[in-house]
Amino acid sequence: MNFSVSGPAPGARLIVHELETYLRKTRIRRVHFADGTTVPPPLAYVTNFPRLSLPLAGSHTMELAHNGRVETIKPVRGHAVFVPDHAWNKPDWSGHVDVLTFLFGVKQIGISLVRHKGGTQVPSNAVKASVHGGYDVPTHSILAVLRLLATDSPKGPLARLLTESLLHACLRLLKSPHNQSPRKAVRTYESICLYVQEHFHTSVSRETIADHFRLAPNHVSRLFRKEGFMRFNDYLNLVRVNRAKFMLQNYKMTLKEIAASCGYSDPAYFCRIFKKICKVTPTEYRSTNTAGVQL
């Protein structure tokens, strides 16, 4: 998959250069995670998408919530700060700092490069670039794991290695050639598929998806018919039933529990859909596929 980079081209080139140099010379030593466990102070940064900030030079002190407490950190080069959606941080811009911030939106990734000499409370400007078409699968998956990790303050090297991987994945997106970018419809369709794979256990529907992506519900149907050769609901059921198959095989849970954790509030309906797709009932599937396995 390829994506297009927009924003003033020199800006995007500068950001690619900075990120490339950074990754060649620097290893991530430490990742700070913010969360939303305290009330954000006035003018704190709170967004409905996750963000990653990466000081390149200098430092700025930053307040953030972590495990029910407000912490003040002073990240420098080699550190990264991951702020999941709805968590908060509050950077102080009074010192000299060059910082690269990644914004992981629904449809695109935005990058802001601030070079701030300090002195004023807010930097006067930033270089910005964005990658449209959201994510390729590696970027999306790494980000998903990092978001999971953020909830249980991980020890060990996983967080810093994943953060490095995420930066490499973003760099690859930024450098992919502009002219080979797939049609917008394909990119939107792929973004929706990834979203469904992440949210199938909640009450997603064609309407909630349309709302999330700011599309008309009919347009969602059309995308699936044209790009995926199936109906939206068939795709959603397929993702849910696949997960159910895995759970039936590996977890000792009741059908009702499995149905619920795959997004079906009605177990009878779940069984009907399962039978339609797999040609056997969930119970039959479990007994044939767990024979000899101790649950």
Place this chain on the structure above:
Amino acid sequence: MKIVAVTACPTGIAHTYMAAARLEKVAKNFGHEIKVETQGAMGIENKLTESDIRQAQIAIFAVDIEVEGRERFNGVKVIQVPLQEALKSPENIFSKIQR
């Protein structure tokens, strides 16, 4: 009232998006219809079309930097406020409009 708005902050990281959300929410409480374009690090999102702008009675710029494509708003009444006002007291902006 039909309103269009643009939000933009220097870093384009968070306040742009937070201000847009505040304006949308408060406009609804005042019974206005609003569409907010964000000019942040993710590029221009929810872009205002020519007809959005033509139909609007007023445009709000909650910005701390230059608005991209300002010429689109020629002939529309524009009020410009510092971005922080949209975050701290968005109600004031709308009461100003009503007067």
